[in-house]
Amino acid sequence: MNGRTGRRRMIALTGALAGTMLAGTAWAQTAPPFSQLLRQAEASPQVAVLEADVARAEGLAEQARARPNPTISVYGENFAGSSPYGGFGRTETTLQYNHPIELGGKRSARIAAGRAGVAAAEARGRDGRLAFAWELARAYGAAEVAERRIGIAEDEVEEATADLNVAKALVGAGKEARLRQLQAETELNTLRAELETAKANRTAALARLSALAGATTPYTGLSDSLLDRLATRPISGPLDPMQTLAVRAADAEREAAARRVDVQRRAAVPDLTAQVGVRRLEQDNATALVAGVSLPLHIFDRNRGNIAAAKAEARGAEARLAAARLEAQAEANAAVAMVAAADARAAAAERTMSTANETYRLARIAYEAGKSPLIELLAARHGLGVARGVVLDAAAARLDARASLARLSGVTITGEPVQ
Structure with a gap:
């Protein structure tokens, strides 16, 4: 019986028994299908970081709507001094309310910048989720590739064991030298070592x-x-590189940076503080109102440094947007070409596999009949192993190419849109 077919049946049987007898444990240890795993990964630290960034931007946007707080002050005058102000008979006590008045549209600029910050955080979050889905797909594929490499290694061990048995029979019949049996044993030991390496790689990938x-x-x-x-x-x-999530995120970052420049410019406008209060005149046993307006003089601090920093940040955001557009265009062209190449490579690998299978079958028949040396059988089996690896490598390359194209299209590798 073919080794791979037997192993697949055993895996299916084991999976059925595990699902019936140990359902809870099996689900806890076996990775679900990719789409389900991606939904379950919403609680992963990588996704939590993205959600926290959006929540932070929403908090800042909420704070941007706040108006400056008024203040209340109480102070006294004309007491505890020299005569005639030695006591409290001439004390003037004032209770005053101070209300800051923002000028220059500061609050509206802050609100607009807060909204732009939320939009940028959400755009970054969508792009980050898409990048996470791409990374998770590659990790899932890497684990599956590692699993299949074990299957290839087990097939080669099974075939090498069968070849060794044939070599032993021919040596026992005097039709082969003892050296041929040692060569077959050496080959088998090498393949067993490769099988253990493949198992270790699977553990690491999982x-x-x-x-x-x-x-x-x-x-x-x-x-x-x-x-x-x-x-x-x-x-x-059709794929539009200018509509990729990475470009949209960079554009949202540019808009948010431009809004922050406006905030810093408006911050240079001085604010008024209106004052109104009640003053108690002890000597006259009277009460009077006081009012006033204060305006800071922007002589030393004109917010120039913050304005310059915001402008530099905006220029950087513009440059990052331009770079993102160029990169998206290049990645789109490359992704389409890589998908076509990967599909062609996979088809060619399947044809190579078919030829290698037939070559090994004929070499085995010839060796068992004593019509060809062991070296030809070993070479044919090695070629079969290489062909199996080529098929698997082609499948892995196709997964990487499809994952990259899906990322540029704004969907996961299985076609679900990223929210």
């Missing part, structure tokens, strides 16, 4: 996926194949 998804219990396997879902070319519309 640990990486678990950490990225925010899972407290490390995954021990995958419940779905992301590589198989990408075997067919998805239907996608």
Whole structure:
């Protein structure tokens, strides 16, 4: 029986038993399908950071609507001095209310800047979620690739074991030298070592996926194949690089920076403080009103440094937007080309695999019949192993290409839009 087919049946049987007998544990240890895993990862630290950034911007926007607080002051005059002010008979006590009045549209500028800050944070959040979905897809694919490499290694160990048994039989019959058996044993030991390495790589890949998804219990396997879902070319519309989430986020950052420049310019306008109070005149046993207006003199501090810093920040945001547009255009062209190349590579790898399978089958028949040396059988099996790796590498490259194209399109690798 073919080794890969037998192993798949065993995996399916094991999964069914685990789902029936240990359903809770299995779900805790097995990564769900990618779309479900992405939804569950909403509680991961990476997503929590993005949500916190949006909440921070919303808090700042709320604070921007606040008006300056008034003050109340109480003070006394003309007491505890020299005669005739030695006592409290001539004391003048004033209770005063001071109300600051913002001029120059400061509050409206702050509110506009706060709204722009929220929009920028939300745009960054959407782009960050899309980047997280892209990274999670690559981690999921890497774990699946690592799992399949174990399958390839197990196939090669199984085939090398069968070849060793044939070599032993031929040596026992006197048709092969003892050296051929040692060569087959050496090959088998090498493949077993590669199998252990593949298992270690799978553990590392699953640990990486678990950490990225925010899972407290490390995954021990995958419940779905992301590589198989990408075997067919998805239907996608034209890609507009200028509408990618990265460009939108950079544009929102530029708008927010421009609003902050306006805030700093308006901050240079002096504010009035209106004053009204009640004064108690002890000597005359009378009460009188007091009123006034104060205006700061902007002689030394004209907010020039903050204005210059805000302008520099705005220039940087403009430059980042221009760079994001150029990068998006280049990435779009590259992504479309890479997807086409990956599909062609995968098709060519499948043809190579078919040829390598037939070559190994014929080499095995010839060796068992004593018509070819062991070296040819080992070379054919090595070629088959290489072909299997080529197929897997092509599938991994296709996943990376599709993930990059999906990211530029604003959707996950499985087609869900990012909110």
